[in-house]
Amino acid sequence: MAAISKITIDGFKAFPDSFTLELGGKNLLMYGENGSGKSSIYYALHALLQSQCKDKSSIYFNPNHQESIVNQNTKKPNAKVEILFVGSSVVYSISQAGYKESVVQTTSPLRDLNGQCVFINHKFLFNFFSFRNSQYIDLFPVFIKDILPFTLASDGSNYISEIYNEIMKGIKRKGNSTRLDSKYEKTIKYFNDEVKIIVDKINSTGTPHATQIYNSYFRNENDSELKISLGYDEHKDDVPKTNVSYWLRIGYRYQNNIVAGAVKKEKMSRRKELLQPVITLKIEEKQSDGSYKDIKKPQTYFNEAKLTAIALSIRFALLDTVSSENGRFMALDDMLISLDMSNRMKVIYYLLNNTLKAYKLYVFTHDRLFYHTFKRIIETQYDNSKWVFGGLYLNDLRNPISPEFNSETKTKIDDIHEAYSRHDYFRCGTLLRQLCERCLNELLPDSLRTKPNSQTGLSIEKNLDEQILSLEDFCQHEGIDFTPFKNLKSYKDLFLNSTAHNDITSPFYRNEIKACMKSLEELNKINRSKAIECNKDLSFQITIPGGSVHTIRLRIREEKLLLLEYGSIKRISYYSKCEILKDISEAGEIQINEGFESLYEAYKTICEKYGIGASNDLMDVLRDRKGLIRDKLK
Numbered sequence: 001m002a003a004i005s006k007i008t009i010d011g012f013k014a015f016p017d018s019f020t021l022e023l024g025g026k027n028l029l030m031y032g033e034n035g036s037g038k039s040s041i042y043y044a045l046h047a048l049l050q051s052q053c054k055d056k057s058s059i060y061f062n063p064n065h066q067e068s069i070v071n072q073n074t075k076k077p078n079a080k081v082e083i084l085f086v087g088s089s090v091v092y093s094i095s096q097a098g099y100k101e102s103v104v105q106t107t108s109p110l111r112d113l114n115g116q117c118v119f120i121n122h123k124f125l126f127n128f129f130s131f132r133n134s135q136y137i138d139l140f141p142v143f144i145k146d147i148l149p150f151t152l153a154s155d156g157s158n159y160i161s162e163i164y165n166e167i168m169k170g171i172k173r174k175g176n177s178t179r180l181d182s183k184y185e186k187t188i189k190y191f192n193d194e195v196k197i198i199v200d201k202i203n204s205t206g207t208p209h210a211t212q213i214y215n216s217y218f219r220n221e222n223d224s225e226l227k228i229s230l231g232y233d234e235h236k237d238d239v240p241k242t243n244v245s246y247w248l249r250i251g252y253r254y255q256n257n258i259v260a261g262a263v264k265k266e267k268m269s270r271r272k273e274l275l276q277p278v279i280t281l282k283i284e285e286k287q288s289d290g291s292y293k294d295i296k297k298p299q300t301y302f303n304e305a306k307l308t309a310i311a312l313s314i315r316f317a318l319l320d321t322v323s324s325e326n327g328r329f330m331a332l333d334d335m336l337i338s339l340d341m342s343n344r345m346k347v348i349y350y351l352l353n354n355t356l357k358a359y360k361l362y363v364f365t366h367d368r369l370f371y372h373t374f375k376r377i378i379e380t381q382y383d384n385s386k387w388v389f390g391g392l393y394l395n396d397l398r399n400p401i402s403p404e405f406n407s408e409t410k411t412k413i414d415d416i417h418e419a420y421s422r423h424d425y426f427r428c429g430t431l432l433r434q435l436c437e438r439c440l441n442e443l444l445p446d447s448l449r450t451k452p453n454s455q456t457g458l459s460i461e462k463n464l465d466e467q468i469l470s471l472e473d474f475c476q477h478e479g480i481d482f483t484p485f486k487n488l489k490s491y492k493d494l495f496l497n498s499t500a501h502n503d504i505t506s507p508f509y510r511n512e513i514k515a516c517m518k519s520l521e522e523l524n525k526i527n528r529s530k531a532i533e534c535n536k537d538l539s540f541q542i543t544i545p546g547g548s549v550h551t552i553r554l555r556i557r558e559e560k561l562l563l564l565e566y567g568s569i570k571r572i573s574y575y576s577k578c579e580i581l582k583d584i585s586e587a588g589e590i591q592i593n594e595g596f597e598s599l600y601e602a603y604k605t606i607c608e609k610y611g612i613g614a615s616n617d618l619m620d621v622l623r624d625r626k627g628l629i630r631d632k633l634k
Helices: 038-050 109-114 122-129 140-150 160-167 182-205 210-218 304-316 341-354 368-381 412-421 425-443 464-478 488-496 510-525 599-610
Strands: 004-010 018-022 027-032 080-085 092-095 098-101 118-121 226-231 249-251 254-259 262-267 273-275 280-286 292-295 329-333 360-365 387-392 450-452 459-461 527-532 537-543 549-556 561-566 569-572 578-585 588-596
Touching (some): 027 038, 027 368, 038 080, 038 092, 038 109, 038 329, 038 360, 118 122, 118 304, 122 140, 160 182, 182 210, 182 226, 210 226, 210 304, 210 341, 226 304, 304 341, 341 368, 360 368, 368 387, 412 425, 425 464, 425 510, 464 488, 488 510
Parallel strands (some): 027 360
Antiparallel strands (some): 080 092, 092 098, 226 280, 280 292, 527 561, 537 549, 561 569
């Protein structure tokens, strides 16, 4: 059948509203942030196709069921998933009402498609080797959950998992006797024979088989060759042994007990039971002398990257890479997150060179570097017209910028929000750096913004790192809580530089960009540019112990007295240079003529001299010839 043209997801998992993905019969490479919905597309396809084998739509799409995966915020009465195929108007869908076709067909084409499609995610790979050190690996749980539901029996009549499910409904006997029903026995044999065919294909009859795939495509140049084989054999042990494979069988359950110091086999059940299959994994490593060493516990011997490569080799051995593509696909969701980029590249090239003729690829990843690398390879070495590229993002801006925003009144903050809402994080990083530089340049006084040149002795501008460090001193002296700005240095190192140069290999993170936006929005609220209209000659009065009143005359060195405004804070800026001229009292006039870098330091020096407390706000005490400075702000 033709490839998928369109996928619509409505009220399912991450999508509270209707979401449509136009594929047009092409391959898909999608970048998606965690929580954005990329995996929901993967699971939507999985649920729809699996409805041909094990329809759980009445559970998944029932908002009142404990296993429901309907989006909790949806207002839609009926969540659903739909797909269309190229050249067809028939809609295939699942909802709480089950699987439906807009035009009923004798045999659903999705049934064959499900038997040919492949779903691989990190959880699938992890289950291959998530065994304790003391355990031997049994892969049957992986097969029955993630492989056999998508594998038709050799006669095409059933999925192998359907045969298993029928057997597990319960043992069928002949009439009232203890003898097994002959048809039931044949069904068990049918299941075991089909699983054996799959295992043999992985071991040796596949083209290529797992060992060939690993050694030819995934083995590192200096690593030893491996032999990969699965075991699925009709062993008859009453007490199952570790690291031994078993077919699905009916028998008594036994265990070994110690009786009088001797091992004695005892029955654990009075009647025969269905005894679960065991598929063992055997890995042999080639030695320097050409012999092979049996790796007893692969999960303790190999690292996760190599175990992932082994798992992929096993799964890829079941692919039909000979037949032409007929609408079937491989859905791959973050399956390579345990591999470094060099090993990911091997998998990328294997998929592009060995599967594209037989399968559509639907690749989902949250790793931006992986996405760009994969995309670049396709664009430069393959036919990118056969691909759809795109991304999904969490759209959680507090105040998204409207496209009709008046450009004449647009601020730098507006530009940053707009870039953020459009997911243009490279531009966002550039704009954030520009805003950071502008804010620090406007806020910091010369004493904090510059430093002496060790060679010339002249003042030079501090770099951005140094200015960010100086910001803490600024906040401390201006009475501003530094907490909102404490991570600016980390943000700068993470992305304020790297994204400005459009470097996709640099690690930058969306939540940190959002946090940086918040920090710089706060920094942008600090205003130290407004001047207070007053004379340069100022004074303040103090009453010293004993009741004597002193008038302290001073003069500011700059042309203006700066006002600091931030939230509820409105005060004379700490960084206002001045000179104390005189100390006038009933006892006479004392010439001082001492310079200070700050009005507050001058005021504090006089208060300490006479042993009195100092006010925290000079606007309460400082005046010029026409009155209090505070009155000039009214």
